[in-house]
Amino acid sequence: MRYSSRIKPISYFKANAAEILADLNDGAEPMILTQNGEAKAIVQDIRDYExxxxxLAMLKILAxxxxxxxxxxxxxxxxxVEQLKSRPRAEDD
Incomplete structure (x- = not known):
């Protein structure tokens, strides 16, 4: 995964937000936004975020x-198994 072409200043994002969001929706890699030359945020498609x-939740459960x-x-x-069988069921409430 190469992010170098996906690193842009925040001014680029402001000027091209609709196009960037459409690209993300079509499967583009996340975009790294910079401010004063420093990485400040990542913009990614909501499905990828979810x-x-x-x-991460599954990894936490495993850990x-x-x-x-x-x-x-x-x-x-x-x-x-016996403990689960002896639990009251939700529909019994």
């Missing part, structure tokens, strides 16, 4: 699970 957030494993906070599979 996918990234979902991926928490690994932490539980290392700390010994586990129970045997059969016990977990």
């Amino acid at each position: 996918k990234t957030q979902e991926t 928490l699970g690994m932490e539980d494993l290392r700390a010994g906070r586990t129970i045997p599979w059969e016990q977990a």
Whole structure:
């Protein structure tokens, strides 16, 4: 992935916002916006942003699970299944 062509000053974004948003909607790579020569923001398609957030959430769940494993906070599979079976169901409320 090469971002060098997708680094633009904020003035470029202001002047070309509609075209940039259309490109992003069509699958273009995110755009890095600069201000005074420094990277300040990334503009990306909302679908890509949502996918990234979902991926981060899954990675966090995995990391928490690994932490539980290392700390010994586990129970045997059969016990977990029995606990789930004995839980009151939502429609029973």
